[in-house]
Amino acid sequence: MTLSELQALYDLPFFTLLSRAHAVHEASFPDGKIQLCTLLSIKTGGCSEDCAYCSQSARYKTELESHVLLEREEVMLHARAAKDSGSTRFCMGAAWRGVRGGTERFEQVLDIVRDVATLNMEVCVTLGELGPAEAQQLRDAGVTAYNHNLDTSPEHYPNIVTSHTYEDRLRTIRNVQDAGIAVCCGGILGISETITDRLRLLEVISNFNPAPESVPINSLMPMPGTPLAENPQVEPLDLVRMIACARIAVPSAKVRLSAGRTRLSDETQTLCFFAGANSIFYGEKLLTTDNPEAADDRALLAKLGLDTLMPDTSLGAPVADPSLPASPAFPASIPPPACAAVAACC
Numbered sequence: 001m002t003l004s005e006l007q008a009l010y011d012l013p014f015f016t017l018l019s020r021a022h023a024v025h026e027a028s029f030p031d032g033k034i035q036l037c038t039l040l041s042i043k044t045g046g047c048s049e050d051c052a053y054c055s056q057s058a059r060y061k062t063e064l065e066s067h068v069l070l071e072r073e074e075v076m077l078h079a080r081a082a083k084d085s086g087s088t089r090f091c092m093g094a095a096w097r098g099v100r101g102g103t104e105r106f107e108q109v110l111d112i113v114r115d116v117a118t119l120n121m122e123v124c125v126t127l128g129e130l131g132p133a134e135a136q137q138l139r140d141a142g143v144t145a146y147n148h149n150l151d152t153s154p155e156h157y158p159n160i161v162t163s164h165t166y167e168d169r170l171r172t173i174r175n176v177q178d179a180g181i182a183v184c185c186g187g188i189l190g191i192s193e194t195i196t197d198r199l200r201l202l203e204v205i206s207n208f209n210p211a212p213e214s215v216p217i218n219s220l221m222p223m224p225g226t227p228l229a230e231n232p233q234v235e236p237l238d239l240v241r242m243i244a245c246a247r248i249a250v251p252s253a254k255v256r257l258s259a260g261r262t263r264l265s266d267e268t269q270t271l272c273f274f275a276g277a278n279s280i281f282y283g284e285k286l287l288t289t290d291n292p293e294a295a296d297d298r299a300l301l302a303k304l305g306l307d308t309l310m311p312d313t314s315l316g317a318p319v320a321d322p323s324l325p326a327s328p329a330f331p332a333s334i335p336p337p338a339c340a341a342v343a344a345c346c
């Protein structure tokens, strides 16, 4: 979709936008089920990057407790618990700029992925920048999806992150697509962006070829010590509009209602589900931020009569439209830039 098309959608009367989005949602996901996902931080804090919203950056004085890469056994305990509680997707995040093939840490991550892949769950990782070889190794180990958010528009991104570029992010997404891994790519609301920035993000994502398999929409959870610590809460109805636009812009993708749910009422979440959100992160923690109690989520879904999805471990990446060029358009052969910080932090 183009920015002007997205703007026209966004400006519709609220209920008109919601009913259009819901019609798209019903056509794409007729069973109306919600996917429960669990996200575990497998390596926390000490990150070389300067993302202004993130408590894991080593550049800000936050109260976060850092830890090195978890042992496989510990990750498996969390993964089994997530499965037992009903999650069908287990996502693992590491606070690094990126990973490099041949390093001990990357080999450890591959071992973790191989173990988790035995649990009959979808396996997603978010490890920062990837080259084509690393993407292929992750796929071979059993990764079904790779999360790499673009956060916001290309224009606003340098106000939020200066230690790497939007193009770096797009290059990793290209490498993930080329490895045949499903891409999970979305953004964060509440990081001092305009509505146009939000819609520009959707414009970029909606033109990916192949399309992303999922689009997480996060609301900033302001973290003490970070530059965005005092940012105001996202207006709930603006979040609902964004979910509706994402549903229409990327009809085949799961739209994941992600960080910030602790600040949403049941009624706002209900509107988000109606507008097209069909996945939540489930469990007490979302990387390093608080998340609603699992029992509360269960109760809300039961009240709404929403069933949960079974795992799809055969999940393949969406197929590209052969009549359109691949997007984002980067030669897959470009490796991630050499960076001393990468070696230092991973």
Ligand code: SF4
Pocket: 047, 048, 049, 050, 051, 054, 055, 056, 057, 094, 095, 096, 097, 128
């Ligand atoms: S790269 Fe990831 S972990 Fe590191 S500061 Fe940015 S968001 Fe946080």
